[in-house]
Structures are given as structure tokens and as C-alpha cells.
Amino acid sequence: MASKIREALLSSLTAHKDEFVSGQELAYEASCTRTAIWKHIEELRRDGFTIESRRKKGYRLVGRSDLVTENDILLGLETEQLGRNIVFYQTLDSTQKIAHQLAQESAPEGTLVIAEEQKTGRGRMSRQWYSPPGTGIWMSLLLRPELPPQKAPQFTLITSVAIVQAIEEVCGLQVQIKWPNDLLIDGKKITGILTELQADSERIYSLIIGMGMNVNQKQADFPEELHEIATSLALAKGEPVSRAKLVQRVLFHIERYYKMYMDKGFEPIKLLWESYAVTIGKHITARTLHDSISGVALGITDEGVLLLEDKDGVVHPIYSADIEWL
Amino acid sequence: MASKIREALLSSLTAHKDEFVSGQELAYEASCTRTAIWKHIEELRRDGFTIESRRKKGYRLVGRSDLVTENDILLGLETEQLGRNIVFYQTLDSTQKIAHQLAQESAPEGTLVIAEEQKTGRGRMSRQWYSPPGTGIWMSLLLRPELPPQKAPQFTLITSVAIVQAIEEVCGLQVQIKWPNDLLIDGKKITGILTELQADSERIYSLIIGMGMNVNQKQADFPEELHEIATSLALAKGEPVSRAKLVQRVLFHIERYYKMYMDKGFEPIKLLWESYAVTIGKHITARTLHDSISGVALGITDEGVLLLEDKDGVVHPIYSADIEWL
Incomplete structure (x- = not known):
């Protein structure tokens, strides 16, 4: 429930970016009380949002710091x-x-x-x-x-x-x-x-x-x-x-x-x-756990397996490897 | 360590099935004391083995009940x-x-x-x-x-x-x-x-x-x-x-x-x-989560996927299904 309010609140503030929105309108759009709006604004500030508030005008989203909450x-x-x-x-x-x-x-x-x-x-x-x-x-x-x-x-x-x-x-x-x-x-x-x-x-x-x-x-x-x-x-x-x-x-x-x-x-x-993909069509070396195969990277299969053609024309399916190229 | 003794003990008793083996010999083969042998024999009996013991002769494995310990x-x-x-x-x-x-x-x-x-x-x-x-x-x-x-x-x-x-x-x-x-x-x-x-x-x-x-x-x-x-x-x-x-x-x-x-x-x-496999070459119906496909089961791929050929000759790879046939 709380996260629903927060989401509605953030979306109202963003929709009115650079404008003030009244607490009443925010409460209406988030279907909650003005007290709840006040509480959530405080929480958003703690989370790094800069929100200006003015008497009689309401709230304005100014910006936010680079967070990933x-x-x-x-x-x-x-x-x-x-x-x-x-x-x-x-x-x-x-x-x-x-x-x-x-x-x-x-x-x-x-x-x-x-x-x-x-x-x-x-x-x-x-x-x-x-x-x-x-x-x-x-x-x-x-x-x-x-x-x-x-x-x-x-x-x-x-x-x-x-x-x-x-x-x-x-x-x-x-x-x-x-x-x-x-x-x-x-x-x-x-x-x-x-x-x-x-x-x-x-x-x-x-x-x-x-x-x-x-x-x-x-x-x-x-x-x-x-x-x-x-x-x-x-x-x-x-x-x-x-x-x-x-x-x-x-x-x-x-x-x-x-x-x-x-x-x-x-x-x-x-x-x-x-x-x-940087390696496709190139001559590469694939180092697997036990082995090392060199050849041309042809592409990938429908299951994401790399296909490597060696100098004898043999195509090797590579499931796991470290790739190197010049 | 204890399980090594038990394993050695069981293998000695089995090697001499139907014969008595002395406690001393068992202790020698299991590299432990005769007291340890006695303790392990008791444990084996609790686990369902029938082991006969006679004074001066030693121990004999008679059999065991159908357990999977x-x-x-x-x-x-x-x-x-x-x-x-x-x-x-x-x-x-x-x-x-x-x-x-x-x-x-x-x-x-x-x-x-x-x-x-x-x-x-x-x-x-x-x-x-x-x-x-x-x-x-x-x-x-x-x-x-x-x-x-x-x-x-x-x-x-x-x-x-x-x-x-x-x-x-x-x-x-x-x-x-x-x-x-x-x-x-x-x-x-x-x-x-x-x-x-x-x-x-x-x-x-x-x-x-x-x-x-x-x-x-x-x-x-x-x-x-x-x-x-x-x-x-x-x-x-x-x-x-x-x-x-x-x-x-x-x-x-x-x-x-x-x-x-x-x-x-x-x-x-x-x-x-x-x-x-009972289904290969037969006409079967494969019921998947969302679908149902009928046709002839051709075989499996190198990755264990079932190949089913429908009446139009289209081959379907079946990864998961319940199979029914007549």
C-alpha cells in the first residue's frame, strides 16, 4: 500500500516538474490523506530527492541525486x-x-x-x-x-x-x-x-x-x-x-x-x-577449461552456442570459453 | 575413520561367507583393536545384519534383512x-x-x-x-x-x-x-x-x-x-x-x-x-503445457529432445510433455 502511494506521489510530482502541486491534489491523486503525503515526502527526501515545499503552494520536485533505491x-x-x-x-x-x-x-x-x-x-x-x-x-x-x-x-x-x-x-x-x-x-x-x-x-x-x-x-x-x-x-x-x-x-x-x-x-x-558482436567473422582463440581452439567465429546457434571453424574446416560448438583475438 | 573400519569388517566377513573369522584376524584386516571390532559387530547387528559369534571361532556373516542403510x-x-x-x-x-x-x-x-x-x-x-x-x-x-x-x-x-x-x-x-x-x-x-x-x-x-x-x-x-x-x-x-x-x-x-x-x-x-524406448517409431500424442501434438516419434536429439513428425511432415522438437499412445 505504502509503495503504491509513493509511486503515485512520484508520478504526480514528475508530471508537474518545475511547478508546485498542492498537498490536497497530491493526496487526491494518490488516494490517501494529506498527512500520508507529508510522511512520504519526508521519506523521499531521505532517499535523496530534492523536494521544495512552500506554504499555500505545495510541493515541487527539484531533482534527485544519483541513487538507485x-x-x-x-x-x-x-x-x-x-x-x-x-x-x-x-x-x-x-x-x-x-x-x-x-x-x-x-x-x-x-x-x-x-x-x-x-x-x-x-x-x-x-x-x-x-x-x-x-x-x-x-x-x-x-x-x-x-x-x-x-x-x-x-x-x-x-x-x-x-x-x-x-x-x-x-x-x-x-x-x-x-x-x-x-x-x-x-x-x-x-x-x-x-x-x-x-x-x-x-x-x-x-x-x-x-x-x-x-x-x-x-x-x-x-x-x-x-x-x-x-x-x-x-x-x-x-x-x-x-x-x-x-x-x-x-x-x-x-x-x-x-x-x-x-x-x-x-x-x-x-x-x-x-x-x-565483436568476434563474429574474426579469427579468434577460445580457451576452454581443458583446451584451446583457434579458428574463425562463424556465429551462434539457436541455443547461444558459439560456432568456431578451425583451419581444417571442422566446426566446433563452444559452450564455455574465454575468447581472445588480435 | 569408523566407517573405514566398518567397510573393512564387512568386506572381510563377506570374503569368508559361511565361515567363521577370528576377531584377531578381523582386527588385523581392519587395522583396529578387537574391542573396536566387537563394537562394530554390535552396530552392524542393529543395522539388520545377522552375524553369528562363537567362542574361540569368531564371527560369521549369516545374512541380512532387506535394508538400504x-x-x-x-x-x-x-x-x-x-x-x-x-x-x-x-x-x-x-x-x-x-x-x-x-x-x-x-x-x-x-x-x-x-x-x-x-x-x-x-x-x-x-x-x-x-x-x-x-x-x-x-x-x-x-x-x-x-x-x-x-x-x-x-x-x-x-x-x-x-x-x-x-x-x-x-x-x-x-x-x-x-x-x-x-x-x-x-x-x-x-x-x-x-x-x-x-x-x-x-x-x-x-x-x-x-x-x-x-x-x-x-x-x-x-x-x-x-x-x-x-x-x-x-x-x-x-x-x-x-x-x-x-x-x-x-x-x-x-x-x-x-x-x-x-x-x-x-x-x-x-x-x-x-x-x-517404447515410443520410438510409434504414433503418439505429446501433451505439453499449452498444446497437444500428434505424430510419429522419430527419436531423440543429442540433447535428449524428442523429435515428433506430424502428418504434414513437420518435425517438432519436444522438450517437455506427457506422452500417450495406443
Whole structure:
């Protein structure tokens, strides 16, 4: 109930941006008392919104700091289901871990776990993901698609395409995809995706899509060993980026591609993905757990598997590897 | 340590079946004191072993009742890794649930959870699996194959083939496989398999293979509504079957086929599976969650997906369905 009021309140304030709105009108639009409005305004201020108030005139939304609390994300979120249930933490071990727990406690599809800081954020192969406070987007999205487990890896690709679109929209930056799960700007890592699942042989119980996005880090915010391999959107763009806005557009595009996928299958996503992929058509080396194969990356299969043609013309399906190219 | 002594003790007693073995010899072979031997003999008796003891002659293994405790399974187990770590419960909710917990607590590959009775045993699609005490085999096996999640459904088929072999060996009965996960004798259900996984897009973290086998039930042990659709090995064979022996052979054959699969790929397993499958080449109806497709079952793909050719010659990949045929 309280979150409904907050949402209505934020949407009224935004609709009248730069104008004062009376407490009475806000109360009417949120179907609550003026006392409740007053209480929620105080709460929003604590969450980083700057709201001016004047006697007899009412309230005016001036702006907000770059936060990713439930309020920041809900205000302006254009999805139907994704991100409608948000679990925000100032700091936690890992958003993946919490999302898995919520999945087992029957949390609804679209539940988003997001944190200002992760203590033990992780990426592929249990590798550490550097997630310092206040600068990036560290979040995990719970989906429950009615699909067999073979289809799960496609969701890393769906998410990649959605994030490329969101970054282009919000920052005007061109992003490239490196199979299987990295997004790059000028060859440096800007986003990593980790799709995990719980399933039986026939159907997925829950799919947890973890996303780590470097947004407002300055060069000095990265540890020395990451300088050559990671960058942030703010560094690439030359100015700060609204994290909440980016989360909203990422969720919007994931929802859109997810629906497209369920309606029309993987083909349209696959074509989009291949158009952004940096490795397709190139001579690459794929280092797997036990092996290393070199050849030309032909494309991906309908299940998100990379196809690599070696010098003898043999095509190898690559399920998991680190990719290198010149 | 204690379980090492027990294992050595059981193997000495079995090696000298029908003969007396002195406490001193047993102590020597198990590298422990005679007092430890005496203590372990008492424990084995409590676990259902009949062990005769005579002054100056020692101990003689006469036999054992049909139990599936750790001891019963270890005595005569011919695997290298599967079932070498056994967690036995007299009664529990579901062996799957415990196995998932153990998987997250880093239990080793091959860990087996087995119970005399399950209160809330379940099969595919969260359907109930009737698991009364003392008559069947209710167990879950933990594997950690270095494979991508797309391969997980193959393990239901590997397990099916292993169980068919084990039943043929121990009971001399012919079993048929009904895609995806049922084993039948005379059209009635004898075994169900539920393969569950935790994974990311690239690799399986843990694979839990749940097996429910109807072994020594009498007709009256089945509830009325199951009379037409389920039967037991004892009913089919006309005499009781050793559950421990069956568990041993099931584990042995799963290990064998698992190795074969990792060495040579899915092809040999697939051929075996198709030779036992009752539906291949037949006209069947596949009822999926939202749909129903009729046609001829052509076979399975390399990922365990059923291929169904409808009357217009269109081939449908079936990932999940209930199969019916005339």
C-alpha cells in the first residue's frame, strides 16, 4: 500500500516538474490523506530527492541525486512486470545470492535485487566482480520463463542486446558484445552478465540474471590491475550518467526482448546480437577449461552456442570459453 | 575413520561367507583393536545384519534383512566414486531437497541421499511420488559434471539406461523406457527419474538425479488409484528383490555410462536408449503445457529432445510433455 502511494506521489510530482502541486491534489491523486503525503515526502527526501515545499503552494520536485533505491527506479519505470518488485540494499554480499534465496521463497517474476555496494560480487567462473559503492549498477533480475533448461543461455544474449540498446539511448555510446557475456567500449569491459538457473530436465524453475555495470567510476576508482581492461560509461562519455535512468531502460529493453523472444523465438534476437558482436567473422582463440581452439567465429546457434571453424574446416560448438583475438 | 573400519569388517566377513573369522584376524584386516571390532559387530547387528559369534571361532556373516542403510549399500558396492558418500535417513521429506542442500554445502560428487520413507516425494511437474517405508528405493545422487546446462537432460537418459541394465541383471526382467523419464514393465510404472540442476549459462554447478523405484510392494501396498498405472519388481518377478543389491548395480551402471558419456559423447548412450524406448517409431500424442501434438516419434536429439513428425511432415522438437499412445 505504502509503495503504491509513493509511486503515485512520484508520478504526480514528475508530471508537474518545475511547478508546485498542492498537498490536497497530491493526496487526491494518490488516494490517501494529506498527512500520508507529508510522511512520504519526508521519506523521499531521505532517499535523496530534492523536494521544495512552500506554504499555500505545495510541493515541487527539484531533482534527485544519483541513487538507485526503489523510489529512484520506480519513478519513470515503463515496464509492466520487470522491476515492479524491487529489493534494495545499501550493501550486501552479492545480489545473485539474495535473488536465489528470493526465488526459492516464491518471489514473483520480475523481482529485482539491487545494491549500492557488493562485498563479494562475482562473475563467470566464480571470478570476482569489483563492485564498489555508489558508482556502478549491481543488480540481479529474477525471471521464470516457461522454457526447458537448454534455452537458459539465450538469456545472456537477450540481456546483452537489451543493455547495448539502453546504453546507446541513455549515453549515446556504441557498445560491442564479446561472447559469451561481456560488453565492451573501446575494447574495455563496461558490463558483465551472469545468468544462473535452477531447473529440472524439462523446465526452468527460476532464472537469475546478474548484471554488473561500470557507470560513474573515475579512472582512479578502478584498482591498478583493471586500468587496461575496464572502463566506465562516465569515462567514455565525459560526464556522469544517471544510474536510475539506465536501470529503467535496461529493464524496459529486457522486457521488450523477452516478450519478442517468447512470441517469435530466438531468430530476431540472434540477428541483433550478431550485429553487435565483436568476434563474429574474426579469427579468434577460445580457451576452454581443458583446451584451446583457434579458428574463425562463424556465429551462434539457436541455443547461444558459439560456432568456431578451425583451419581444417571442422566446426566446433563452444559452450564455455574465454575468447581472445588480435 | 569408523566407517573405514566398518567397510573393512564387512568386506572381510563377506570374503569368508559361511565361515567363521577370528576377531584377531578381523582386527588385523581392519587395522583396529578387537574391542573396536566387537563394537562394530554390535552396530552392524542393529543395522539388520545377522552375524553369528562363537567362542574361540569368531564371527560369521549369516545374512541380512532387506535394508538400504549405508552399510547395506557399501557392502558389495563396485563403484569408484558414486555412492561412496552415503547419507541415509529412516524418514525425510524428500531426498531431492536434502541433496540440493548438500550440493550447496560442497558435498563431493557421487554423494547419495537415500531414505526408507519420503513424506513428500515428488516427480516431474511437482507431481507427488508415493514413497511408503521399507518397500521401494527412494534416493538422490549428486553429480558435478564439467558440462554446460544444455547437456543436463541427457542425464535422465543415462540414468534410464543404467536402471534398465541393473533391473535386468538383478531381477531378470525386461524394462521399457517411456520418454522422458519413466520406466515401465507391462505398461505399468516401475521407476521415475527426476534430474534437477543448478547452473550458470556455461556450466553445471550440481546435478541431482532423483530416483524412485517400486521394488517390494505387494498389490495391496499401492493405493487404489495407482493399481492400473504402477507395479513393483517383486510383483513382476513373483519374489522379493534385494534393494541394496539393486542400488549397488544402479550406481555401478550409472558410473559406467557416465564415464562412457564423458569419454565418447552421447551417441552410444542414445543408441542404447532408443533400443529400450517404447515410443520410438510409434504414433503418439505429446501433451505439453499449452498444446497437444500428434505424430510419429522419430527419436531423440543429442540433447535428449524428442523429435515428433506430424502428418504434414513437420518435425517438432519436444522438450517437455506427457506422452500417450495406443
